[in-house]
Amino acid sequence: xxxxxxxxxxxxxxxxxxxxxxxxxxxxxxxxxxxxxxxxxxxxxxxxxxxxxxxxxxxxxxxxxxxxxxxxxxxxxxxxxxxxxxxxxxxxxxxxxxxxxxxxxxxxxxxxxx
Amino acid sequence: xxxxxxxxxxxxxxxxxxxxxxxxxxxxxxxxxxxxxxxxxxxxxxxxxxxxxxxxxxxxxxxxxxxxxxxxxxxxxxxxxxxxxxxxxxxxxxxxxxxxxxxxxxxxxxxxx
Numbered sequence: 001x002x003x004x005x006x007x008x009x010x011x012x013x014x015x016x017x018x019x020x021x022x023x024x025x026x027x028x029x030x031x032x033x034x035x036x037x038x039x040x041x042x043x044x045x046x047x048x049x050x051x052x053x054x055x056x057x058x059x060x061x062x063x064x065x066x067x068x069x070x071x072x073x074x075x076x077x078x079x080x081x082x083x084x085x086x087x088x089x090x091x092x093x094x095x096x097x098x099x100x101x102x103x104x105x106x107x108x109x110x111x112x113x114x
Numbered sequence: 115x116x117x118x119x120x121x122x123x124x125x126x127x128x129x130x131x132x133x134x135x136x137x138x139x140x141x142x143x144x145x146x147x148x149x150x151x152x153x154x155x156x157x158x159x160x161x162x163x164x165x166x167x168x169x170x171x172x173x174x175x176x177x178x179x180x181x182x183x184x185x186x187x188x189x190x191x192x193x194x195x196x197x198x199x200x201x202x203x204x205x206x207x208x209x210x211x212x213x214x215x216x217x218x219x220x221x222x223x224x225x226x227x
Contacts, residue, residue, distance in 0.1 A: 033213070033214070040219070041152075041220040043217040043220070044217070048212045055212040056211075056212045056214050058214075090157055096213065097213035098213060099145065099146045099165075099207040099208045099213060100163070100209075102160045103213070103215060104160075105159065107156060
């Protein structure tokens, strides 16, 4: 009964491929997020969805396309993968998009582009 | 723009030592402030938070006080344990920004027995 789950945990692929990462939360939250953590552990928001609507798109290349089929799921599709996309991607969710709410994070997906 | 700055790591302490990790922020108005912790190979989990000036967040022996006058939210613990070894992130969020967290660069803490 993991609160926020991501699949796969590890993803190794070649440059130029297209891949997807899936995220599901069973907390009943309205808002979901994708964050990218680089090799120096720095974390940066990529996208935020509230009730399946895109709220935040933080200057992410349009090769990255999030999709939220329902409130409990937020997937991330990446086209034409590049070496610089190698990172750990974290999904998170919160009760709403209000500033003081705790975000619950998934275990992360480590993407390695060769 | 809004930003968070943390003291650089890694920080290495002996068990039972006192811990301080400095965090300062730049933001207009009154952001909410957080400390998240990332244990090796895991996602982040909330350690504590404060949503208004002079609030003190506390959890598992860790404390941090929201200081508006110095724009700081320093993390402290009186006696660290080996199990506290992790990466600690200071973060802020604002009500009108869709809930996004703006993180500091993280501080790695290693506690030796």
